[in-house]
Amino acid sequence: MGGGRGGQKRGRTQRKHFKQNKENVWKKNKSSSVGTDGTTNNNNNPNSWEDFVTQNVAFEDYYKGQEIVSVEEWEKFLSVLHKPLPAAFRINSSGQFFEDIRSQLENDFMKNLEMEVSDNGEVNAIRPLPWYPHNLAWHSNYSRMQLRKNQTLAKFHEFLKQANEIGNITRQEAVSMVPPLFLDVRPEHFILDMCAAPGSKTFQLLEIIHQSTETGLLPAGMVVANDVDVQRCNLLIHQTKRMCSANLIVTNHEAQHFPSCVNKSILDNVKTGSGEDLGMSQLLFDRVLCDVPCSGDGTLRKAPDIWRKWNIGLGNGVHRLQVEIAMRGIALLKVGGRMVYSTCSMNPVENEAVVAEILRRCGESVELLDVSTELPQLVRRPGLKKWKVRDRGIWLASYKDLPKYRRFAIFPSMFPSGRTCELEMTETDNPQEDLGPSGNASEVEIQTGLENRLENDTIIDSEESENLAISDSAVDAEVSCLPLERCMRIVPHDQNTGAFFIAVIQKVSSLPAGFNKNSNQNGHSTYSDNKTKKDLSENIVKDTSGLETNFSVDSNHQQSVLNEGDLDTESLDKQSVLDEGGLIEEDREAEGAELHEVEDNGHEKKREGNRRLQSQGKWRGVDPVVIFQDEATINGIREFYGINESFPFYDHLVTRNSDVERVKRIYYISKSVQDVLKLNIQVGQRLKITSVGLKIFERQTSKEGSSSPCLYRISSEGLPLLLPYITKQILCASLADFRHLLQYKSIKFADFVDAKFGEDASNLMLGCCVIVLAKGSQAARDPIEVDASTIAIGCWKGKTNISVMVSSIDCEELLERLSVRLGNTKDSSIQEVKPSDVDTEAKETSTDDAGN
Numbered sequence: 001m002g003g004g005r006g007g008q009k010r011g012r013t014q015r016k017h018f019k020q021n022k023e024n025v026w027k028k029n030k031s032s033s034v035g036t037d038g039t040t041n042n043n044n045n046p047n048s049w050e051d052f053v054t055q056n057v058a059f060e061d062y063y064k065g066q067e068i069v070s071v072e073e074w075e076k077f078l079s080v081l082h083k084p085l086p087a088a089f090r091i092n093s094s095g096q097f098f099e100d101i102r103s104q105l106e107n108d109f110m111k112n113l114e115m116e117v118s119d120n121g122e123v124n125a126i127r128p129l130p131w132y133p134h135n136l137a138w139h140s141n142y143s144r145m146q147l148r149k150n151q152t153l154a155k156f157h158e159f160l161k162q163a164n165e166i167g168n169i170t171r172q173e174a175v176s177m178v179p180p181l182f183l184d185v186r187p188e189h190f191i192l193d194m195c196a197a198p199g200s201k202t203f204q205l206l207e208i209i210h211q212s213t214e215t216g217l218l219p220a221g222m223v224v225a226n227d228v229d230v231q232r233c234n235l236l237i238h239q240t241k242r243m244c245s246a247n248l249i250v251t252n253h254e255a256q257h258f259p260s261c262v263n264k265s266i267l268d269n270v271k272t273g274s275g276e277d278l279g280m281s282q283l284l285f286d287r288v289l290c291d292v293p294c295s296g297d298g299t300l301r302k303a304p305d306i307w308r309k310w311n312i313g314l315g316n317g318v319h320r321l322q323v324e325i326a327m328r329g330i331a332l333l334k335v336g337g338r339m340v341y342s343t344c345s346m347n348p349v350e351n352e353a354v355v356a357e358i359l360r361r362c363g364e365s366v367e368l369l370d371v372s373t374e375l376p377q378l379v380r381r382p383g384l385k386k387w388k389v390r391d392r393g394i395w396l397a398s399y400k401d402l403p404k405y406r407r408f409a410i411f412p413s414m415f416p417s418g419r420t421c422e423l424e425m426t427e428t429d430n431p432q433e434d435l436g437p438s439g440n441a442s443e444v445e446i447q448t449g450l451e452n453r454l455e456n457d458t459i460i461d462s463e464e465s466e467n468l469a470i471s472d473s474a475v476d477a478e479v480s481c482l483p484l485e486r487c488m489r490i491v492p493h494d495q496n497t498g499a500f501f502i503a504v505i506q507k508v509s510s511l512p513a514g515f516n517k518n519s520n521q522n523g524h525s526t527y528s529d530n531k532t533k534k535d536l537s538e539n540i541v542k543d544t545s546g547l548e549t550n551f552s553v554d555s556n557h558q559q560s561v562l563n564e565g566d567l568d569t570e571s572l573d574k575q576s577v578l579d580e581g582g583l584i585e586e587d588r589e590a591e592g593a594e595l596h597e598v599e600d601n602g603h604e605k606k607r608e609g610n611r612r613l614q615s616q617g618k619w620r621g622v623d624p625v626v627i628f629q630d631e632a633t634i635n636g637i638r639e640f641y642g643i644n645e646s647f648p649f650y651d652h653l654v655t656r657n658s659d660v661e662r663v664k665r666i667y668y669i670s671k672s673v674q675d676v677l678k679l680n681i682q683v684g685q686r687l688k689i690t691s692v693g694l695k696i697f698e699r700q701t702s703k704e705g706s707s708s709p710c711l712y713r714i715s716s717e718g719l720p721l722l723l724p725y726i727t728k729q730i731l732c733a734s735l736a737d738f739r740h741l742l743q744y745k746s747i748k749f750a751d752f753v754d755a756k757f758g759e760d761a762s763n764l765m766l767g768c769c770v771i772v773l774a775k776g777s778q779a780a781r782d783p784i785e786v787d788a789s790t791i792a793i794g795c796w797k798g799k800t801n802i803s804v805m806v807s808s809i810d811c812e813e814l815l816e817r818l819s820v821r822l823g824n825t826k827d828s829s830i831q832e833v834k835p836s837d838v839d840t841e842a843k844e845t846s847t848d849d850a851g852n
């Protein structure tokens with residue numbers, strides 16, 4: 001389909017890995033609760049989800065103690081947490097049909113479902129989220145499971161499923177839509193999404209940068225979406241594929257060690273002002289989204305298995321990683337840039353404590369922004385200034401209360417003041433030497449394992465629960481002097497949502513020298529509220545990179561990168577499969593091949609400075625990105641489709657295969673992505689790129705396909721971008737013929753309602769072609785003018801027929817969109833084409849080549 005700015009490509013989200021191991025507690029016929037002894041009791045009530053494990057004493061004690069809501073609100077807070085989460089979704093605002101979809105929701109579904117009463121007695125089954133701009137995000141009073149089961153909502157549910165699959169909407173928890181809105185993204189921004197999988201926020205960011213781009217053009221900005229988990233990266237790739245963006249790079253790094261890409265020689269030229277434009281000198285970002293891994297207790301309503309798993313160690317255990325990731329984010333941010341730190345956890349140790357530590361470490365280089373006037377309809381609460389830390393069932397008011405042998409697990413940065421116990425602890429104090437009764441390092445490692453913490457904490461919590469009343473009253477939490485009230489906490493009972501935490505940070509100047517050394521190897525912050533900002537500002541140096549000093553490129557690594565270029569994952573591609581589902585599988589396998597694990601520990605770099613480098617350079621199993629410059633192929637494509645010279649090809653096409661004879665897929669990249677790729681090559685391929693660009697051309701694989709003068713067909717993802725520039729192999733069809741094509745997939749030339757169209761079609765060259773839907777009174781043979789409302793599909797011109805190269809689901813969705821937009825009234829000129837008229841041979845060609 002064509003004409004839109006963002007794509008309409010189908011992309012199934014791959015959930016296999018998660019479904020295999022994850023139980024759905026709402027569905028189970030068991031009734032149980034976690035008792036004070038930490039064990040689970042089942043009492044077999046098969047009918048009520050409320051009977052599943054939805055209680056956890058440690059959880060309640062903890063959050064009561066932290067006072068994240070007032071005593072009066074506690075019961076309401078808890079009771080909402082026990083209710084399933086209402087479904088929410090977002091309309092893809094860069095999709096071609098977004099206005100139609102919004103109006104369908106406002107005028108059709110919303111009105112029809114007005115009187116539908118939910119289990120909670122609420123009417124108005126769906127409504128726009130008041131704080132989300134332009135009615136683009138919606139809330140339903142029903143959970144996803146309730147939507148599935150309620151017959152009255154069947155049509156709406158079907159609509160949601162299909163629109164989500166196509167990419168017209170994204171199902172996303174309402175609160176998870178908030179962080180990208182506070183990033184203040186503009187189309188020209190370079191954005192880093194540090195922990196991006198499964199990609200709902202990446203999708204949102206891409207939407208924003210594509211939103212106001214004209215048809216056939218690309219925004220100047222781009223998104224780097226990163227995740228450490230290879231399988232989740234695959235999910236991210238499939239999720240973002242629905243967006244069809246040439247402005248995206250997906251990488252697979254530990255965010256806390258996200259590589260620097262600095263070309264020193266260009267940087268020096270830039271500094272001295274000499275030399276012409278040599279390209280990008282370093283990779284820094286205008287916006288960074290730091291949506292870190294967390295304990296996830298804000299998602300309890302959606303993932304109630306967390307009731308059973310929750311323990312204090314989960315939050316304490318990720319605090320340090322969160323600080324490291326956030327600090328790396330700040331380092332990669334341009335001066336003047338904005339970073340949003342967010343979690344789906346309610347825990348101050350994962351939230352305010354992390355933000356406070358960032359502020360302490362960065363001093364005057366960053367500012368925690370007051371965004372209270374932004375999104376005024378979003379109900380949120382100010383961040384806490386006061387909290388306590390709990391370890392093994394004991395509340396701690398400050399770090400000095402911590403037994404020495406627990407210093408490997410609890411850090412000063414977790415406390416409001418961020419203070420070490422300076423008086424007690426000297427510089428030479430090494431907590432590693434005082435790890436516990438045995439001081440045995442391996443024992444310590446075992447103790448830090450999350451699973452182990454889970455058990456220990458649950459049990460100790462219960463064992464010591466009797467002492468809690470005493471320790472609770474004895475503990476008087478420290479108070480932070482930082483402006484943490486500018487952070488935002490969204491709590492479930494304010495707007496019937498999940499919980500979320502968001503902080504917006506601006507980098508106002510370069511980071512202080514040695515900022516990354518503010519914590520020693522054990523995570524002990526050396527800055528505290530006691531250190532004056534003056535101390536910090538005195539240390540500020542002009543860190544043009546803020547990043548680079550810890551890295552030096554290893555020439556052996558560079559060599560191995562080049563050799564790795566020989567890897568060929570495209571050879572792993574299966575031959576094209578006939579059915580649609582098979583093609584999806586083929587895509588998955590191809591991407592899986594790009595992603596299969598990676599690390600070459602033999603090349604792991606030693607700690608340099610304070611940062612341990614992830615194995616860089618030799619990304620085993622990940623094909624290098626190759627700029628496709630085969631002139632014969634490029635010119636052949638340009639000539640066959642009559643692609644206007646104004647469409648920039650040079651240096652915008654990439655593949656994962658350096659053997660031009662075997663290239664199967666060619667991807668298109670924006671100028672912004674091109675700049676990053678060039679820089680990455682200059683610095684020795686430091687970025688481990690798992691996916692890049694927009695699939696624009698695919699090699700024909702069928703017998704008939706290989707006899708076409710052009711070996712490459714236009715992919716449906718690439719069509720919207722290319723459409724305004726195509727001058728050959730393109731025809732305009734009447735509504736009747738266009739609908740027939742979508743309905744029957746393949747039509748003989750003689751069977752088109754418009755005989756002239758059939759004749760023109762028969763005169764096209766054998767191979768891929770584009771059929772555009774005629775607008776209004778436009779005659780099929782008028783010149784084709786493309787704008788944002790133009791609807792087009794990729795087809796195959798065979799010997800006897802035209803066949804669509806669009807998947808069945810895309811055809812169905814497009815038919816639905818046409819009937820919503822143009823009405824169902826049948827054009828009297830439409831003659832029904834009986835399925836028997838469909839050329840079977842041609843139909844096979846169509847599905848074979850319909851690489852969707």
Ligand SMILES: C[S@@+](CC[C@H](N)C(=O)[O-])C[C@H]1O[C@@H](n2cnc3c(N)ncnc32)[C@H](O)[C@@H]1O
Nearest residue numbers: 195196197198199200201228229254255291293
């Ligand atoms: C809260 S989820 C991110 C959700 C995502 N932003 C979205 O909106 O769809 C956290 C992600 O962090 C990833 N992660 C965990 N540790 C990481 C690390 N050290 N570096 C990068 N990603 C990490 C996890 O794999 C997970 O996908």
